[in-house]
Amino acid sequence: MKKSKLVWLLSLMLVLSVFLAACGGDEDNEPAAPSDKGEDNGSEDVVEVEEEQILNLIAGSEIPTMDSSLVTDSVGFDLLNNVAEGLYRLNQENVAVPAMAEAEPTVSEDGLVYTFKIRDAKWSNGDAVTAGDFEFAWKRAMNPDTASEYGPYMMAGVLKNATEISEGSVDFNELGVKALDEKTLEVTLEKPVPYFLSLMAFGTYLPLNEKFVTEQGDAYATNSDTLISNGPFTLTEWDGTGSSWSLVKNDQYWDAENVKLTQINYDVVKETATAVNLYKTGEVDRTGLSGEFAAQYANDPELLKEKDSVVFYFKFNQERNGKPTPLANKNIREAIAKSYNKEDLVNVVLNNGSVAANYLVPAEFTFDENANDFRDINGDLVAYNPEEAKAAWEKGLAELGVTELSLELLGGDSDLSKKMDEYFKSQMEGTLEGLTLNLKQVPFAVRLDLDTAQDYDIQSAGWGPDFQDPYTFMNLFVTDGGNNMMSYSNPKYDELITAAAGELATDAEARWNAMAEAEKILVGEDFGISPNYQRGTMQLVKPYVKGVVSHQFGGDYSYKWAFIEGKE
Numbered sequence: 001m002k003k004s005k006l007v008w009l010l011s012l013m014l015v016l017s018v019f020l021a022a023c024g025g026d027e028d029n030e031p032a033a034p035s036d037k038g039e040d041n042g043s044e045d046v047v048e049v050e051e052e053q054i055l056n057l058i059a060g061s062e063i064p065t066m067d068s069s070l071v072t073d074s075v076g077f078d079l080l081n082n083v084a085e086g087l088y089r090l091n092q093e094n095v096a097v098p099a100m101a102e103a104e105p106t107v108s109e110d111g112l113v114y115t116f117k118i119r120d121a122k123w124s125n126g127d128a129v130t131a132g133d134f135e136f137a138w139k140r141a142m143n144p145d146t147a148s149e150y151g152p153y154m155m156a157g158v159l160k161n162a163t164e165i166s167e168g169s170v171d172f173n174e175l176g177v178k179a180l181d182e183k184t185l186e187v188t189l190e191k192p193v194p195y196f197l198s199l200m201a202f203g204t205y206l207p208l209n210e211k212f213v214t215e216q217g218d219a220y221a222t223n224s225d226t227l228i229s230n231g232p233f234t235l236t237e238w239d240g241t242g243s244s245w246s247l248v249k250n251d252q253y254w255d256a257e258n259v260k261l262t263q264i265n266y267d268v269v270k271e272t273a274t275a276v277n278l279y280k281t282g283e284v285d286r287t288g289l290s291g292e293f294a295a296q297y298a299n300d301p302e303l304l305k306e307k308d309s310v311v312f313y314f315k316f317n318q319e320r321n322g323k324p325t326p327l328a329n330k331n332i333r334e335a336i337a338k339s340y341n342k343e344d345l346v347n348v349v350l351n352n353g354s355v356a357a358n359y360l361v362p363a364e365f366t367f368d369e370n371a372n373d374f375r376d377i378n379g380d381l382v383a384y385n386p387e388e389a390k391a392a393w394e395k396g397l398a399e400l401g402v403t404e405l406s407l408e409l410l411g412g413d414s415d416l417s418k419k420m421d422e423y424f425k426s427q428m429e430g431t432l433e434g435l436t437l438n439l440k441q442v443p444f445a446v447r448l449d450l451d452t453a454q455d456y457d458i459q460s461a462g463w464g465p466d467f468q469d470p471y472t473f474m475n476l477f478v479t480d481g482g483n484n485m486m487s488y489s490n491p492k493y494d495e496l497i498t499a500a501a502g503e504l505a506t507d508a509e510a511r512w513n514a515m516a517e518a519e520k521i522l523v524g525e526d527f528g529i530s531p532n533y534q535r536g537t538m539q540l541v542k543p544y545v546k547g548v549v550s551h552q553f554g555g556d557y558s559y560k561w562a563f564i565e566g567k568e
Contacts (some may be wrong), residue, residue, distance in 0.1 A: 051544075051564050051565065051566075051567055052262075052564065052567075053260050053261045053262045053263070053563060053564050054261070054262060054263045054264075054265065054564070055261055055263070055264045055265070055285055055545065055559070055562065055564065056264075056265045056267075056283060056284045056285050057264060057265065057266050057267075057284060057285065057286055058266070058267060058268075058269045058275050058278070058284050058286070058287055058288075059075060059266045059267065059268045059269075060075070060268070060269075060270065060414065060444075061073075061075055061268060061270070061412075061414075061443065061444035061445070062075075062241065062242070062243055062268055062443065062444070062445060063075055063076060063079065063238065063245070064076060064444070064445040064448060065221060065222075066079065066080070066083075066221040066222075066227055066235065066238075067220060067221035067222075068080055068084065068137065068141075068203050068204060068206045068208065068221075069137070069140050069141040069146050069148045069150075069151060069204070069208075070146070070147075070148055070149075070150075070221075071150070071203055071204075072149050072150055072448065073444065073448060074310075074464055074556060075444070076203070077203045077554065077555045077556075078555045078556045078557060079235065079247075079555075080203040080206060080555065081203065081231075081551075081554060081555025081556075081557070081558060082231060082232060082233050082247060082264075082555070082557070082558065082559050082560070083227075083229040083231045083232075083233050083234060083235050083247065083250075084203075084206045084207075084229055084230055084231040085099045085100055085121075085206070085230050085231040085232075085253075086099060086100060086200050086201055086202070086203075086205050086206045086207065087099060087100050087101040087116055087134070087185075087200040087201075087205070088101065088197060088198070088200035088201040089201050089558075089560075090201050090549075090551050090554060090555075090558065092549050092558075092561060094468075094549075094551055094552055094553075096197050096198045096200065096201045098119075099201070100118055100119060100121060100129060100134075100207065100230070101116045101117065101118065101119065101200075102117050102118065102119035102120075103117060105117075105187075110192075111189070111192040112160075112188060112189045112191070112192070113186065113187070113188050113189070114186070114187045114188075114189070114196070115180075115184065115185070115186050115187075116131075116184070116185045116186075116187070117183055117184060117185075118130060118131050118134075118182070118183045118184070118185060119254060120254065121230060121253075121254040122230070122252040122253075122254070123209050123212070123228050123229065123230050123252065124228045124229045124230070124234050124250050124252050125209075125212065125228045125252075126252065127209055127211070127212070127228075128182070129207060129230050130179065130182045130183070131179035131180065131181065131182060131183060131184055131185035132179040132182065132210065133207035133208055133209055133210065134177065134179070134185050134205075134207045135177050135178060135179045135185065136207075136208055136210040136213075137205075137206060137207050137208035138151075138155070138159070138175060138177045138205065139172050139173060139175050139177065140208065140213075141154075141155065141204055142155060142162060142165045142166070142172040142175050143172045144168070144172065148204075149452075149482045149483070150203075150204040150482070151204060152165075152166035152482055153475070153481070153482040153483060154199065154202065154204045154205070154466065155175070155204070157190055157191075157501045157502075158189060158190060158193050158196065158199065159175055159176040159177060159187065159188070159189060159190060160175070160176025160188040160189060160190050161174045161175055161176055161190075162175060162176070162190065163190065176188035176189065176190070191501075191502060191505055192505050192506055193505065194469065194505060194506075194508075195467045195468065195469045195471070198467040198468060198469075198553075199466075199467055201554055202466050202467065202554050203554070203555065207230065209228060212228055222240045223238055223239050223240040224236050224237060224238040224239075224245065229250050229253075230250075230252075230253070231250065231253060231560075232249070232250055232253050232255070232256075232259045232559065232560040233247035233248060233249060233250050233259070233261075233264065233559070234247065234248050234249075234250045235247060236248050243267065243268035244265070244266060244267045244268065245266050246263055246264060246265050246266065247263065247264040247266075247559070248262070248263050249261060249262050249263070255560075258560065258561065259560055260547075260561075260562065260563035260564075261559055261562050261563060261564070264559060267284070270413065270414035270415060271414070271415040272287075272288075272289070272290060272291070272293050272415050272416060273293070273415070275287040275288070276289070276293050276297075276540070279540050285541070285542040285544075285545050286539055286540065286541045286542065286545065287539060287540050288352070288537060288538070288539045289303075289352055289538040289539055289540065290349075290350050290351060290352040290416050290538070291348075291349060291350065291351050291352075291416070291419065292351075294350075294351040294352045294353075294538045295351060297538075297540060300540060302540050302541060302542065302543060303538060303539070303540060304537075304538070304539050304540075304541050305353050305536070305537065305538050306353070306536070306537045306539075306550065307353060307355075307364065307534070307535075307536045307537070308464075308534075308535050308536070308537060308550070308552060308556075309362045309364075309365040309464065309465050309534075309552045309553060310362070310462055310463065310464040310534070310535040311357050311359075311360060311361075311362050311462065311463055311473070311531060311533070311534050311535070312357070312460065312461065312462035312531075312532045312533050312534075312535065313357070313360065313461060313462070313463075313529045313530055313531040313532055314336070314337075314458050314459065314460060314461070314529060314530040314532065315451075315456075315458070315459040315461045315485070315486045315529055316333045316336070316457075316458060316486060316488075316527070316528065316529065316530070317454055317456055317457055317458070317459065317485075317486040317487065318486060318487040318488060319454065319486075319487035320454060320455065320456070320457065321455070325457055326396075326400060326405050326407065326457075327407075327457060327458070328487075329396045329399055329400060330396075330526060330527060331392045331393070331395040331396030331399060332392075332393070332396035332397075332400070332405070333526075333527035333528070333530070334388075334389070334392040334396075334527045335389045335390070335392040335393035335396055335432055336389075336428060336432070336458070336530060337382050337389075337527045337530035338382065338383070338384060338385045338386070338388050338389035338392070339384075339386065339389040339393075339427060339428045339431040339432050340384060340423075340424055340427035340428055340431070341384045341427060342356035342357070342358070342383070342384055342532060342533060343356050343384070344423075345420070345423060345532065345533060346533050346536075349419055349420055349423050350416075350420075350533065351538075352536055352537060352538040353536025353537055353538050354533045354534060354535050354536040355533060355534050355536060356532075356533055356534075357531040357532060357533050357534045358380035358381055358382050358383045358523075358531055359375060359378060359379075359380065359381055359519065359523060359531055360473050360474070360519055360522065360523055360529065360531055361374055361375060361470045361473045361474070361515075361519060362375070362465075362473075362534045363375040363534060365465065365468070365552065366468055366469055366470055368508065368509070368512060369508065374470050374512060374515075374516070377512065377513070377516040378516050378519055378520055378524075381519065381520060381523040381524035381531075382523055382524055382527065382530065382531070386431045389431050389432065390431065390432065390433075393432045393433075393434075393435075397434065403434055404434035404435070404436070405434060405435055405436070406435075406436040406438060407435065407436070407437055407438070407457045407458060408437075408438045408439075408440050408456060408457040408458065409421060409424060409425070409437050409438065409439050409440065409457070409458045409459075409460065410440045410442070410447060410450060410451075410456040410457070410458065410459040410460065411439065411440070411441050411442075411447075411459075411460040412441060412442070412443075412444060412447065412460070413441045413442055413443050417441060417460070418439075418441055420460070421439045421441060421460070422439070424437070424460075425437045425439060437458075440456070447459070451485050452485060454485055454486065454487070459486075460532075462535075463476060464553065464556070465552065465553035465554075466553060466554060467553055467554070468552065468553050470512065470515045470516075470519075471497075471500060471501065471515065472553070474497055474500070474515045474518055474519060474522075475497055475501070477493070477522055477528060477529070478493070478494050478497050478498075479491075479494050486528075488522075488526070488528040488529075490521055490522070490526055490528070492518075492521060493518050493521045493522060493526075496514045496515065496517055496518040496521075497514075497515070497518055499511075499514050500514045500515050500518075542567075543566065544564050544565055544566045544567035544568075545562070545564065546562065546563050546564070546565050547561040547562040547563050548561075548562045549561060549562075
């Protein structure tokens with residue numbers, strides 16, 4: 001178990017003791033970055049550097065949006081983590097520590113009211129960051145006119161009245177957040193929430209400058225000229241649709257003296273061969289590897305291997321264009337889930353350190369007070385089994401009254417995504433007689449739109465955790481949930497997840513058991529989704545790149561403490 005997980009566990013236990021007495025993935029994105037972890041939030045020890053501080057990186061897809069109320073993807077959250085700052089920020093040990101909050105909050109005896117003091121800080125346009133910026137941002141995310149997916153998802157059941165607001169029975173201005181004055185923010189919870197302080201580092205809870213957002217209107221955050229920052233960097237040279245952009249050091253940032261990089265340049269590259277060539281010619285400082293390239297550079301001294309907490313899976317859409325799909329049949333879902341070999345997928349097609357996943361909640365992600373992995377409760381729930389797949393397929397076809405099916409697999413348009421989709425097609429069609437799998441490969445932003453519209457049959461999707469708790473995965477598939485988007489529904493599943501977020505909030509063991517039972521229903525009994533792999537990463541990193549911190553949840557990387565040293 002990594003040190004960061006132990007530190008997090010101790011922090012979580014402390015928060016729970018207070019309560020008892022009184023935080024979306026794309027397989028095309030770059031893998032986790034190297035980390036140079038310290039012992040605090042980086043605001044005391046200043047690293048002196050003399051070289052040019054420019055970092056050149058590759059992005060796996062374009063930016064769908066930079067509006068913190070609307071971001072749902074890993075590219076957006078990663079960038080927000082570096083251009084903005086919330087009440088808390090994940091430090092070099094992956095522990096949430098005060099950021100825009102000048103210190104830990106005061107907490108009422110019942111654990112429901114948190115009072116934060118806002119530190120002296122400025123936006124990149126020189127305006128002061130105020131408590132009102134948080135109140136405005138959070139209420140905006142809950143305003144139905146904003147059409148935020150993450151607002152209701154992250155706040156319902158956490159902030160007072162958020163559930164009722166999302167249901168339309170209470171006005172969004174009644175959300176449990178209030179600026180008592182420019183420096184004092186009062187937050188009222190619906191109930192005790194064990195992971196509340198880690199939520200304060202998540203993108204949806206970032207502040208927004210009300211005056212600036214209002215002035216920009218519908219154009220807000222659609223390009224770099226209509227966005228301001230309160231974090232370590234500012235976004236520049238982004239026209240809203242292009243395949244390149246830069247981050248530039250924000251001199252207005254309260255902790256600017258600890259930010260050493262002056263600029264980070266991004267270029268979207270979707271072909272691994274192109275990315276590797278750019279790395280070898282010195283045009284980029286980091287690139288992910290997979291397949292033949294992972295084997296080719298397996299012994300390279302600049303190779304870095306890491307394992308992260310992103311899990312990829314198939315979403316089985318049960319209703320499309322108002323009509324049930326063949327995937328509404330449980331036997332059809334079971335047949336597909338058991339029809340392809342995941343071990344060959346990770347060892348041959350990916351070959352980047354990823355591991356086959358027969359589960360939703362990742363391994364080595366979250367632990368109980370005895371350091372037991374949540375994954376150990378259920379173990380594997382569904383695995384490759386062609387005999388069982390064929391039997392379920394025949395049953396499903398008979399129930400549907402057909403002898404063959406044509407289904408669409410929605411995936412990405414990168415080189416790696418296309419290779420995986422071809423593998424899935426070959427495996428599934430080879431196992432299931434009468435199946436035709438049509439591949440639809442589109443840019444990530446288009447895939448997000450199709451997901452929201454539920455305009456697909458099977459979708460290759462992934463999830464990176466928003467906070468370090470199984471609930472960040474298990475809450476995805478409640479009936480009519482904002483991230484469900486496939487018409488999956490099971491009353492018992494809903495009951496268990498509701499209990500985990502409600503009456504079991506302060507009973508750690510019972511809460512975990514409830515979520516484990518729900519995972520078994522979703523994956524092993526209903527086959528509501530079909531897990532594929534837990535992402536591992538192999539990447540080439542220039543040895544002069546120092547201090548990049550990778551995170552297991554929220555934004556993938558922090559560049560606040562990064563610097564260049566020893567570049568020839």
